[in-house]
Amino acid sequence: MTAIATTQPRAALTDDARAELTALLGDRFSISGPVRDHHGKDESYHTPCPPDGVAFARSTEEVSAIVTICAKHKLPIIPFGTGTSLEGGIAALHGGITIDLSGMDRILRVSPEDLDVTVQAGVTRKRLNEHLRDTGLFFPIDPGADASLGGMAATRASGTNAVRYGTMRENVLGLTVVLADGRIIKTGGRARKSAAGYDLTRLFVGSEGTLGIITEVTLKLYGIPEAISSAVCAFQDIRGAVNTVIQTIQVGIPVARIELLDEVQMDAVNKYSKLSYAVAPTLFFEFHGTAAGVQEQAEMAAAIAQEHGGMEFAWATRPEDRSRLWQARHDGYYAALALRPGSKGWPTDVCVPISRLADCILETKKDLAESNMLAPMVGHVGDGNFHLVYVIDPDKPEEMAEAQRLNDRMVSRALAMGGTCTGEHGIGYGKMAFLEQEAGDAFAVMGDVKRALDPHNLLNPGKVVRV
Amino acid sequence: MTAIATTQPRAALTDDARAELTALLGDRFSISGPVRDHHGKDESYHTPCPPDGVAFARSTEEVSAIVTICAKHKLPIIPFGTGTSLEGGIAALHGGITIDLSGMDRILRVSPEDLDVTVQAGVTRKRLNEHLRDTGLFFPIDPGADASLGGMAATRASGTNAVRYGTMRENVLGLTVVLADGRIIKTGGRARKSAAGYDLTRLFVGSEGTLGIITEVTLKLYGIPEAISSAVCAFQDIRGAVNTVIQTIQVGIPVARIELLDEVQMDAVNKYSKLSYAVAPTLFFEFHGTAAGVQEQAEMAAAIAQEHGGMEFAWATRPEDRSRLWQARHDGYYAALALRPGSKGWPTDVCVPISRLADCILETKKDLAESNMLAPMVGHVGDGNFHLVYVIDPDKPEEMAEAQRLNDRMVSRALAMGGTCTGEHGIGYGKMAFLEQEAGDAFAVMGDVKRALDPHNLLNPGKVVRV
Structure with missing residues (x-):
């Protein structure tokens, strides 16, 4: 369904x-x-586009x-973790070989005293947290x-906790990367900060496999907070x-999670997860600390919510209640x-400066109201980030x-x-096309960097940059 | 005094x-x-190396x-802010023109509701904070x-507050950059997070003028904490x-500053700032919050210090006492x-994983004890980062x-x-040479990036990378 604009021919697996x-x-x-x-x-909705072969490393x-x-x-190379990308990141647009990294599932080192860990690229976040449980x-x-x-x-992932803990940008300390010619490099390291040369770590974080294949990741860890508390609060309207x-962000409350679900999404969550929340714009909160x-x-936070038409906070204090609450959110x-x-x-x-969040959401909701599109909204709104899912039949x-x-x-x-x-x-x-619009003349610079590191355009070609 | 290894001839200002x-x-x-x-x-000690001309932009x-x-x-171009670099960053090793940016001193926008600001490159941190005072x-x-x-x-600067607030790496949201051919680009933006393309912002942060000239900076701001409290604590020995x-870091106390000064540095501070602290290894603390x-x-923190041979905390609660304390530290x-x-x-x-900090400092102090070198030590030790100053006569x-x-x-x-x-x-x-040792094969990749963005090696040549 999706048009794939390209002039590069499909490579043949000889x-x-x-x-x-x-x-x-x-x-x-x-x-x-x-x-x-x-x-x-x-x-996602993107047309499947299989590679010509899959290598399990x-x-x-x-x-x-x-x-x-x-x-x-001269075969294109596409890295693959769990296949949960949302913008066609793993599509083999020009053929070639997918490298499946899920077998690289070893946790190589945990250093509790330094609050860091090194894992192979295929380790999933849940498995890491299971492994860490006793630490x-x-x-x-x-x-x-x-x-x-x-x-x-x-992919520079983030999610619900980013408002407090940052994204992968802030939490990757170092990487092992295989370059387009097969060379292996290490970037960054285990020091918490460094002024030593170009920040190649941050260059590879978010490059979506187009500059190198990430094979090992060193990550920051955090102490499990002494106290964790979650709450749900419904509102009279989405503006409130x-x-x-x-206001929660502006006054500096170090909230760990603050998630918005609109009334459409709450209806969906109730039905899917067999819950009985109010079908109204709702915030899910989590607080970490002493x-x-x-x-x-x-x-x-409760005082601020009340000023803006929020109902009572419904608390989830037991770990299993919290898990159910966040599982429902994740299953959105x-x-x-x-x-x-x-x-x-x-x-x-999309993500906007927090002061524009209400306008951006309300104008978007107005567009949706004037359309017949079913599109629930959720958001990591503490960062100014919100999501829509257009629920469609891609054959129409x-x-x-x-x-x-x-x-x-x-x-x-x-x-x-x-x-x-x-x-x-x-x-x-x-x-x-949106990136090109956003980055302006900097888009060409991204292309310069791509050509410098991948002169034959073999690494996940057709993604992120034009070459 | 310092040997400057180069094969590139000095450019002539025609x-x-x-x-x-x-x-x-x-x-x-x-x-x-x-x-x-x-x-x-x-x-620093580096041999002065003037440019052939200075352009005030x-x-x-x-x-x-x-x-x-x-x-x-084909004239080299060296950006210059306040000239406080410590590794010869502003030396005109190959001649050329220094661009002095101190006249670019306008604060272009403050958005208190978004906790961000855009400034011209020449605005100093103190002037920004004076400007922000009423916000x-x-x-x-x-x-x-x-x-x-x-x-x-x-230069990816950090300093005393980095243990809590991060470094310039974490606090720059976006940049305006002039490239080697004069093109102007904007990187990043005002969204708190983004997964849109290569992180050019982080590539320029820390590139020391070798990839582009930073002319405008968008920065995160923070609310002045409701409460701030500073204390000084002397210890029986440096290990304590x-x-x-x-331990303070490992248990997750969100200390805003935790600075180590060894007994040599404390003696220097007492004499220079007319203070009467104990001449002993000392920690300076600052706490921010409610x-x-x-x-x-x-x-x-006080309980942890006491376990490790710390004396009483001497508190500086009034703003002017805090200022005097930190001024003394900054004048170190x-x-x-x-x-x-x-x-x-x-x-x-240098900066090491926190678990190695005691070993690294103690072995370094042992080296110094066996030498006749005067070298006070201070450190942003919460990050694992510490400094020495070799106090020398560079003509010897x-x-x-x-x-x-x-x-x-x-x-x-x-x-x-x-x-x-x-x-x-x-x-x-x-x-x-140390960067080359640290980065290994990644050092060559830094050179690839440099050549892609500055093919004629005009931007601060002879720094950071070899080309």
Whole structure:
């Protein structure tokens, strides 16, 4: 359905290349249809686009060997973690080989005394947190999906906790990266700060596999807070909910999570997760700190909510209640799709300066009210970041066109307000035109960097930048 | 004194180039000896190396025009803020033109509701904070010197507050940058987070003028805490002081500042700032938060200090007492130099994972004890970052050699412990060999990026990377 603009021809997987990859990997190199199909589709509306083969890597050295073979044969290389990208990031637009990193699932080092950890790229965030359970530490970044940490680094993931703990940008200390010619480098390190040279770590974080293949990630960890407290608060209208968020941030309450779900999304959540929340714009809060600190934060936030038409805070104090609450929030995407069986989701997100958040959300809701599009809204609103899911039938061109029209308007609105075309979903190939609009002349500089590091355009070609 | 290894010849300022720069800037282009000399030396031991001319710019467009002229004539271009670099960052190693940005001193926009600000590159941190005084906001990054915010971005500055508020890496939202060919780009933006394309902002932050000239900076701001409290605590030995720091960080006390001064530095501070602290290893603390939060933090930290041989906390509660305390800390460098009139300072810093901090400091102190080198130690130890100043006569080769030997050992020690060759002073040309050692094969990638953005090696040549 989605138009893929490209002039680059599709590379052919020659017999020679196939033989070399099979010699290296044995049956961990696959050209079977189902395996290729599985690796060609993400969680979004984008048309599946399978690679010509899938290489299952187990080590950095193996990734390097695979890339070296691909470079020799000029085959595109697409890294794959858990396939939860939302903008077509894993589509093999020009053919080539997908490197599946899920087998690189070892936790290489945990240093509780330094609050850091090094993992292979295929370790997922949930598995890391399970592994850490006995240390009293946790890794906070939580994009909802149980994504791989390599994929999260590559896409600069964030999620519900970012308002307090930052995104992958702030939480990756160092990387091991395989370059386009197979060289292995390490970036960053374990020092908490450094003024030593170019920040290659941050250059690879968010580059979506177009500059190198991330194979190992060193991450900051945090002590599990002494006290955690979650609450749900429904509002009379969405303006009151958003203004509560704005004021909470402006007065500096160090809220750990502050999530907005509009009335459409709350209806979906109730149905999908068998809950009985009010069908009204709602904020989900979480507070982390000492017992006294959490109480102080919660009282301040509750007072602000009350001023803006918020109802009573409904507290979830037991861990299992908190888990249920956040699981319901995380299942929001699937809940949205379940509103219309057989549909697909076109998830999209923007992020604006917090002072413009109410305007951006209200104007977007007005657009939706004037359309027949089903599109629940959720948001990591403490960062100024919110999401829509256009719930569509991608086989109906008129629905695709309407989603495109609404999306164009929302992104343009966010950019006009000083915001960004994506707070956390990334560019892939779905938002490349928006990135060009947002970055202006800096878009060409991104292309210069790409050509310098990947002169033959082999790394995830067709994504993020034009070359 | 310092050997400058280079094969690139010194560029000549031709009559044509001079005429074009004068036509553009009038008497804001200077070739006078004193002006050139002033722009050729920083605050360190590095041999002064003046440019052939100094251009005083007032706007981004003017910087672009200057760079365009320099590019045409293949003249090196060195950006200059306040000249407080410590690794020779502003030395005109290959001749060329220094662009003095101190006249770009306008605060372009303050958005209290978004907690952000955009300034021209020449605005200093103190002037920004004076300007913000009535808004209830402040900009926390504080490297000691009243540096320009453009320079602080270009060198990824940090300082005493970084343990809580992060460094320039975490606090720059966006930049305006003039590229090597005169093009003007904007990077980043005002959204708190973004997954839109390569993180060019972080690429320019810390690039020390070698990839582009930063002309405008958008920064995060913070609410002035409801309560601030500072304290000084002397220790029986340095191990106790360092272990207090380690434990304070490990248990997650959100201390705003935690600074170590060794007994040599305390003696210097007492003499220079006419104070009467104990001549013993000492921690300076600062706590930010609500009144209750600050009290809680302070009690926890005091208990940890007591366990490790700390004396009573001496509190500075009045703002003027706090200012005096931190001014004394910030004057530490000048206090060190005053221990030996006529001397120069060779300031250096490393940063290690916090668990290695005690070993790194104690081994370094042992080296110093076995040498005759006067070298006070201070540190932003909450980050694992500490500094020495070798107080030397740079005209005595044996003193330079001894400083070099001690420095080589300290940096090698930090690297062996998983640390970095500089936590915040930067590379300039003084630490290029250490960067190469630290980065390994990634050093070549930095060169690739440099060549892509500055193919004729005109931007601050001879610094950070080899080309």
